[in-house]
Amino acid sequence: MDAYESGFVSETPQSEEDMDVRKGPWTEEEDFALKAYVNTHGEGRWNSVARLSGLKRSGKSCRLRWLNYLRPEVRRENISPQEQLLILQLHTRWGNRWSKIAQHLPGRTDNEIKNYWRTRVQKQAKQLKCDVNSKQFRDAMRYVWIPRLMERICASSQSPSAQPDTPTNQITYETTSGCGSVQVDPSLLPELSGTSADSLYAQVSSISDLTDCYNPNSLQTGSGLCSENLGGTWNIDGGDSMESVWNEENIWFLRQQLYDDDLN
DNA sequence: AAAGTCTACAACCGCTGCGGC
DNA sequence: TGCCGCAGCGGTTGTAGACTT
Known part of the structure; x- marks a missing residue:
């Protein structure tokens, strides 16, 4: 089973927190949680988002997911x-x-x-x-x-x-x-x-x-x-x-x- | 229909710059 | 002034689905 299938990567963890960091594709539940958090608290301070929203994702991952996919302004059509x-x-x-x-x-x-x-x-x-x-x-x-x-x-x-x-x-x-x-x-x-x-x-x-x-x-x-x-x-x-x-x-x-x- | 290949894209990783202390 | 943490950026990789043989 690879990292994506498991959703977790077991690279020598630096701390207890690192052991819990999820990787790979985002689930609908995660998207919903991130959206809800950003809608309430706004963008920025992504490490706090990761900590306080209950998502087991890195701040970087949250930021990327929001900016590239969840933001309402993001257009999904083909490039004209x-x-x-x-x-x-x-x-x-x-x-x-x-x-x-x-x-x-x-x-x-x-x-x-x-x-x-x-x-x-x-x-x-x-x-x-x-x-x-x-x-x-x-x-x-x-x-x-x-x-x-x-x-x-x-x-x-x-x-x-x-x-x-x-x-x-x-x-x-x-x-x-x-x-x-x-x-x-x-x-x-x-x-x-x-x-x-x-x-x-x-x-x-x-x-x-x-x-x-x-x-x-x-x-x-x-x-x-x-x-x-x-x-x-x-x-x-x-x-x-x-x-x-x-x-x-x-x-x-x-x-x-x-x-x-x-x-x- | 199955296997192999290609393509598009989501996501991760490492690096850099900046601000706060 | 140096260190640390964070945000952002660009490069790269992995995967799903489309396409071809």
């Missing part, structure tokens, strides 16, 4: 293309600072974003046989994935006129589907470097069927990709539901916050 785009943008800016990224995605937890990155984004890097932090992969993200996401966002909205005014530091991306345009952070657009575009083209082409739709010479306008042919290799999944919460206006608001953050 808008959110995916934001995650990619924010990760380009901040790297693996998941909590900082999560601050800009209401209802999403750092754990969820981290999991998304590891399971979906790193999977793509693996398929490209390059490191997720490599220039090749970053370029692939810029040239292939982000344009593809923008196509999807655009296709789902189909209302370019509904977008707020373009901030001066944004660039209009004309989509290939002819459905209008999407604004994008210029730092994420191709660097107009023929060399990197060419090498990326070679690499992506070697593992996928992008040849017909990828034109490096068109990268300057961001219109060199034919998104229809990308699905086979670039799985922009997890966003089948288009939540109204993530409308264009909210995306713009969050982006504006990012620029403010950079200034501070």
Whole structure:
């Protein structure tokens, strides 16, 4: 019987209390007890929560369970293309600072974003046989994935006129589907470097069927990709539901916050 | 239908920073 | 100033369910 099945782990206990610390999946009863306690006493002082609520869990475990699962604000839906785009943008800016990224995605937890990155984004890097932090992969993200996401966002909205005014530091991306345009952070657009575009083209082409739709010479306008042919290799999944919460206006608001953050 | 493999996600662990003493 | 406890963060692991063979 393993630790999860038993619910207890018998690592050399340091004290009487340690012998009682429960691990593994939370039960409904535990969730209920934790919710009740937090609703009455509020968040914080997690070690006290663990002690006073009667839960045989560590303070850390209580905190994690509350923040990642029980909090009423936590959203359980799939990550939308808008959110995916934001995650990619924010990760380009901040790297693996998941909590900082999560601050800009209401209802999403750092754990969820981290999991998304590891399971979906790193999977793509693996398929490209390059490191997720490599220039090749970053370029692939810029040239292939982000344009593809923008196509999807655009296709789902189909209302370019509904977008707020373009901030001066944004660039209009004309989509290939002819459905209008999407604004994008210029730092994420191709660097107009023929060399990197060419090498990326070679690499992506070697593992996928992008040849017909990828034109490096068109990268300057961001219109060199034919998104229809990308699905086979670039799985922009997890966003089948288009939540109204993530409308264009909210995306713009969050982006504006990012620029403010950079200034501070 | 069963076995094997893959994927998504919940949860744990170790480390770091911060505040109080 | 150093120590201690706590909260928070990011990396990693384990497991259940989905999918494939």
